[in-house]
Amino acid sequence: MNQKNRSEHVGWLIFISIVGVVTVGGYFVLYPQTLYKPGEELFDTGYNLGLAGGLMMLALLLYPLRKRIKFFENLGVLPVWFKWHMVLGILGPLTIVFHSTYHVYIPFIHPQGSVNAAVAMLCMLLVSGSGTFGRFFYTKIHHGLYGHQASLTELSSSVDQAGDIKTLLSFAPEVERKLLEFRVRAEARAKESGLGLGHFIAVGFQAMSLRRAVAKELWTVMLAQAHEQKLDNAEVAKKYVEHKTAVADYINAVRDVAQFRTYERLFSWWHIFHIPLVYMMVFSAFYHVYAVHAY
Ligand code: HEM
Ligand code: HEM
Incomplete structure (x- = not known):
């Protein structure tokens, strides 16, 4: 690992650790729901956090579009999009966890609550967690995080x-x-x-x-x-x-x-696992947004 990759790695570990601490700490502050609820009214704090997290995750999908679609080719540099993909892939889910105030339907354990929201939450956490794994495989077969694919x-x-x-x-x-x-x-x-x-x-x-x-x-x-x-x-x-x-x-x-x-093979298998999860997340999140406005 050269100096640049090492400091990138340390920077990422610090970022992830801070997010971890904030996620655990947030539970004690938000779970009692004295500050806000997920969306009692349109555009209150809980609702806005859902909106913000949802928009962050839509924004991170611009990275694969920038990578694959010719129309976006001249829009910014790919490594910068990739960096934001990963940062938003962590901050988006964190914002959504705050939006939910940690109140998620869990069969038998916490049976009250919305099932579609829980499905969206599960897919989101799986996608974000799987992305973190993917990042690890990715660095092993590329020249650092933002370099070209290695042979x-x-x-x-x-x-x-x-x-x-x-x-x-x-x-x-x-x-x-x-x-x-x-x-x-x-x-x-x-x-x-x-x-x-x-x-x-x-x-x-x-x-x-x-x-x-x-x-x-x-x-x-x-x-x-x-x-x-x-x-x-x-x-x-x-x-x-x-x-x-x-x-x-x-x-x-x-x-x-x-x-x-x-690593090359694991990365290609990871892709096969990751993509359907992304579709499931997008579908269930849209359904959740539809359901909370419809009923
Ligand atoms: C991946 C994205 C999202 C996830 C995983 C998610 C998850 C959740 C969860 C777990 C709850 C709590 C449900 C309960 O009490 O059982 C909730 C409630 C709610 N969410 Fe989201 N949310 C997301 C995005 C959004 C967005 C984008 C909006 C609005 C634009 C939104 C609006 C609401 C509203 C209004 C409620 C309150 C519903 C109620 O109390 O019945 N959510 N959400
Ligand atoms: C809700 C969160 C996330 C969503 C919806 C998401 C979605 C996606 C999608 C659609 C792709 C494109 C796959 C392709 O090009 O075939 C992708 C690739 C990737 N994502 Fe994420 N991702 C999320 C979070 C993360 C996180 C947190 C990380 C890392 C920490 C990450 C790392 C990666 C990597 C390494 C790739 C492969 C890049 C490449 O092959 O060019 N993702 N993600």
């Missing part, structure tokens, strides 16, 4: 660019040998056909244990050399962190190559 060859050559591990670790040949061995095995796996879920999981665990083992070994070698050459402790610690990070980046890049084809 296996490109990804393999990016491992070479990840830093000349041979030169970097010339003082620790055993560590270098282990890393190269891992790469050879991983690249052989990357070429195998089928979903390869077993290999996919195994490579993930191997990468994790290799990262730990190599970090330990690196520390022992560097410490021994520092004693020999009478180097300053702080200097050694700083160099160790640099080397450890470079090695971890290398292992992660090799792991991503080995897992690439599985």
